[in-house]
Amino acid sequence: MPSNAPRPSDPSRLVSLLWEPSDRPGRTGLTKQAVVENAIAIADAEGIGALTMRRVADRLGVGAMTLYTHVPGKPELVELMIDAVAGEAYADGALPGEQDGWRAGLRHIAERNWRHHLRHPWTVEVVPGRPVLGPGVSAKYELELAPLDGIGLSDLEMDQVLCGVLALVESTARQQVGLDRVRAGGGDLDWWATVSPALARSMSGSRFPLAERVGAASGEAVEAGDPHAVMRLSLELLLDGVAGRLR
Amino acid sequence: MPSNAPRPSDPSRLVSLLWEPSDRPGRTGLTKQAVVENAIAIADAEGIGALTMRRVADRLGVGAMTLYTHVPGKPELVELMIDAVAGEAYADGALPGEQDGWRAGLRHIAERNWRHHLRHPWTVEVVPGRPVLGPGVSAKYELELAPLDGIGLSDLEMDQVLCGVLALVESTARQQVGLDRVRAGGGDLDWWATVSPALARSMSGSRFPLAERVGAASGEAVEAGDPHAVMRLSLELLLDGVAGRLR
DNA sequence: TCGATTGTCCGTACAGTGTACGGTACAACG
DNA sequence: CGTTGTACCGTACACTGTACGGACAATCGA
Structure with a gap:
């Protein structure tokens, strides 16, 4: 440009x-x-x-x-x-507001947005500016607010909780998209195998005990864990937090 | 290219x-x-x-x-x-592991990453591929795991909770960066003022009652709420969830 | 001291980008 | 049958990442 x-x-x-x-x-x-x-x-x-x-x-x-x-x-x-x-996100008619309770509604929202980002990977590539105030985005926002309405949250809290859930999904989907991309790009199925010896050679001297132990637990060796699993766990924790505030 | x-x-x-x-x-x-x-x-x-x-x-x-x-x-x-x-994120010596408890540690991590993304806005523009296994990233990971160590989480959970927090911060910071960008770009301080009449004209017919009500509460009129506030609220909810699992 | 070799530097070229500008040609209207 | 508006588009411009090959400096072996 x-x-x-x-x-x-x-x-x-x-x-x-x-x-x-x-x-x-x-x-x-x-x-x-x-x-x-x-x-x-x-x-x-x-x-x-x-x-x-x-x-x-x-x-x-x-x-x-x-x-x-x-x-x-x-x-x-x-x-x-x-x-x-x-506009496509809930085109099949399974609406968030029709789920069984607000928790199920928010879980549904998270999974639908995950699918949405993976179907249209470029949605996590563009940096958002002003909100896009079109019919599709507006309808989506309307549908996604439904499960949060009338459960004891203020209007501001409704918006913020929804935004928080969407943020969590977007960021983890972004990682998944990136991972899919490099995997599709080259034959680096053996990425860790090729990187590992060079890494071991380079890291000799500096020590990262926690990183090595935890990195090893998270997926095969130091490779990044499954972003979808991160999303689901974090979502449940967040929902627990919401439940605590309602009580 | x-x-x-x-x-x-x-x-x-x-x-x-x-x-x-x-x-x-x-x-x-x-x-x-x-x-x-x-x-x-x-x-x-x-x-x-x-x-x-x-x-x-x-x-x-x-x-x-x-x-x-x-x-x-x-x-x-x-x-x-x-x-x-x-490598710069914790260069001033205020380490996450030295904070008062795991909650304060994670809050510190969130705020430091927020600042990090705003100082280097391009970090939220590039789509991640394989993890960058350099000395800076490794040291950061090591430091950020510290507050989660020994509080009753498995190694895998430690990684996933940390990733969840970082995901939340990244996505909200991304929105903030986008907002800063459009605000700096043109004199659209009056963005809502110029958009509002056209929007009202266009939306006549289709109705989004929830979206209008909640959107109005979230910031001035329908404008997107403060991403930093979303981040902080969601973080507290997530931390509440973690606390629940530890008990 | 003298080649030979090695690695740093870089001018040119190529295929590609978004879009400003100005022109052409067609549909509808008087 | 003009006339007009607008859909279409060829060309041009400033810019991109980097392949290629040449020019120069420094270091090494003899």
């Missing part, structure tokens, strides 16, 4: 872009929706780094610059993508 | 790179350490997106390709950067 003075990116324009469903197909039948869907397909398969205006255009059989009549620019395209996939 | 087949990136080479302090200055006095330090300075000030091999080289007064005799490539440079800053 060589533009030294980046485009201003009008926020209210983005809001109408997010909510406007009326997207008349142009001469070639191209719609904003099609642009967003194809961008999501690329990012899902190869990560946000592979998402390129030219590649989206190629998939759609149009010139690169044509995209700019449907979408203001790449950052806005990414926000549209975020809102679009947010 | 136009190389369709990315460099293999030998992991054991990286390990020796991480641990080797012997970095003979070349003809121009350039060292690996200097490369890493200047890269950190750029990324600290302008984010990982502004970190460019040419910019690092310019700061050092050498040609771009010269960097490649000290560092295998950009990904490896980033890993070196991560290990280098990890």
